[in-house]
Amino acid sequence: MxxxxxxxxxxxxxxxxxxxxxxxxxxxxxxxxxxxxxxxxxxxxxxxxxxxxxxxxxxxxRPDIKRGPFTPEEETTIIQLHSMLGNRWAAIASKIPGRTDNEIKNFWNTHLKKRLLGSHQNQQTQWCSVLEPSNVQSKSPSTRHMAQWESARVEAEARLSMESLLLSPASMSKNDCDYFLRIWNSEVGDSFRKMNGQDGVTCQSPISPLSTKFRSGSSLTMQRGPAGTSTSTSTTITSKPKNMEPKSHTAYAQDTMTGSDSSSSYELGYFSDISFRLLLDFQGDNDMGFLQGLAG
DNA sequence: AACCGTGCCAACCGCCCGGAC
DNA sequence: GGTCCGGGCGGTTGGCACGGT
The missing domain is CATH 1.10.10 (Arc Repressor Mutant, subunit A)
Incomplete structure (x- = not known):
């Protein structure tokens, strides 16, 4: 046919x-x-x-197209948005006036991806070793805490994934299903934040690849703390993204840890220290509402 | 000068979605 | 609900330019 x-x-x-x-x-x-x-x-x-x-x-x-090389500001914005949106070039382009999705896509594939790949290799080695069970016991308390927190988060997201399959989207409200946000805002999350703050340790955890795996079917809101030190992330999963076979969160966790996922182009950003830091720094126009709209 | 490898980017392709009927 | 159509999207390709040998 x-x-x-x-x-x-x-x-x-x-x-x-x-x-x-x-x-x-x-x-x-x-x-x-x-x-x-x-x-x-x-x-x-x-x-x-x-x-x-x-x-x-x-x-x-189109008359409003901006030609010429990308400015450092545009570059930064692309990296930040790509960290949040993945390969959703049209969405990224909509936030960068005068640039087309095709142009951004080409720029990413030919310039930024390679650059981030370099830092990704270093970062992944570091992060995987942190989460290695045998290492968890021997690392510093803050490192151990990071691993425990990450583990708890993965578990919460896995549960969220399971429940999203059981509950109809209509019956799921943002507040009902947002375990991660609640945990983050609870004493557990608070102690995690304090722990990192006291030790003077910068949390180098990659932003959750699990959350963003569901980018097409999720809404994501981020709020920066007053001093820019605390970031809360709210993820609401409503449906599976297009072009994606059903796959559990834990499967993604495994993929992530083993690096076996073939759709790795945008994931480089998640493991990249550069893009992670840029993501945390992302101010934009303080209007993250476009992310909600992109959830579809 | 000729050849080769590589990078870049415009254009194409196939899939998907939403609206109209 | 099913079908058709217009349009958007992301991945891929092909051709050109350029540098190195």
Whole structure:
């Protein structure tokens, strides 16, 4: 069966756009606006697929597109947003004026990923050794506490995952299911924060890859503490993300620990000290509401 | 000069979603 | 509820540029 192609590939030009074609497309859109992409090429007199026209317009010809190299600020924003959103390039692009999802995606794949990979390798070694059971006993109290906390968090998320399967989304309120937030805000979380504060230890735990694995079906809110030292994270799982086979949280935990997950492109960020620190530093415009919207 | 490897990026492809009917 | 259509999204590819040998 299969889906009908978006356009008849016969008699349709492909490949690089010529300046003449660009001009025709720009002229047409200036006069008539865009939309109805499928019929646009016919009306504009272009031998192109409608999809190709849309892509050309959105990624290249649009007047508000900013060309040229990425600024350090843009770079930082991309890393921060990628830590939270994963490979949701359109969502990331929506927060960076003048940049397209395609451009950001290319920039990530060709520049940032490699850079983060370097620090990821160091960080993963460090973090895995912290969580190694045999090491948990021998490390400092704060390190041990970190491992225990992480373990508890993983467990809570696993339970959350189980319950999300049992409960209908309609019956789940944010407050009911947000174990992690409650634990974090409880004495347990408080003692964890104090422990790290007293020891002068910077928590280098990666932001939960488990939480963000469910990015497509979860809402995420973050609040920074007054001194920027405390961050509370609230994750509400409502459904499985698209393109994702059902998989338990514990399975993700195992994947994460063993590094066996093949979809590792955006996970590099989670284990990267750089991106983690940038994530904690993320101020944006103090409006994280867009994350809620992205939950779908 | 010719060849090769690598990086970059525009463009393509297939899948998915939401709305209209 | 099922189907069709328009459009968006993320992953991948192909071609060009450039540097090294």
């Amino acid at each position: 299969g889906r009908k192609p978006c356009c008849d590939k016969h008699g349709v030009k492909r490949g690089a756009w010529t300046p003449e074609e660009d001009e025709i497309l720009i002229d047409y859109i200036k006069k008539n606006g865009h939309g109805r992409w499928r019929s646009l090429p016919k009306h504009a007199g272009l031998l192109r697929c409608g999809k190709s026209c849309r892509l050309r317009w959105t990624n290249y010809l």
